[in-house]
Amino acid sequence: MQFLGGRRKVHGSYHHKVQNSRKSKEDRDIKELLKKADFKWTEEAESAFQEMKKLLKELPTMTAPIVGETLILYLTASKEAISLVLIANQGHVQVHIYFVSKTLIGTELNYPAIEKLVYTLVHTMRRLGRYFQRI
Incomplete structure (x- = not known):
């Protein structure tokens, strides 16, 4: 966290x-x-x-998304880890849909910050592809 x-x-x-x-x-x-x-x-x-x-x-709990609702994806990358949280606005409350975190290893630790964020997106699509429309 x-x-x-x-x-x-x-x-x-x-x-x-x-x-x-x-x-x-x-x-x-x-x-x-x-x-x-x-x-x-x-x-x-x-x-x-x-x-x-x-x-x-x-404590906040993970919930299933409602079909058609807009999802918000927060990404972050630090020196040693990448993380994301998928959130939906339901009323005036942000509810958690999914959370992913990955510890970087080996050469991943040497990626520049922007590449870590791109890697976070790639990792996200691998794990959460079912939540996003295919274009």
């Missing part, structure tokens, strides 16, 4: 919530409770569990 600077606004909330849920006090409490041999479910554990359920419900 850190490589997709062009779409941080879209996925930033997902990354932020995942990071916060990993660091939350409730998360640490549950981990501590699970380590103990004499495990007992307490009100504190129940509260932490309910908070984690709430956070998971709020």
Whole structure:
């Protein structure tokens, strides 16, 4: 997720919530409770569990596109990876359709930035060709 600077606004909330849920006090409490041999479910554990359920419900999920709707493709290329996210506007909300990320290896690491973006498009067409009209 850190490589997709062009779409941080879209996925930033997902990354932020995942990071916060990993660091939350409730998360640490549950981990501590699970380590103990004499495990007992307490009100504190129940509260932490309910908070984690709430956070998971709020995370963005991938959805299927509606036939004929306009799709938006965000591409990004960093020094070591290429990424893309396919999004659709449904109402006033951007919904995630598909996400692809690839770590660059070997000579791919030496590509200039513009070639990495072109490579991202090629990689996208290989993976997501069914979402695009054939001309």
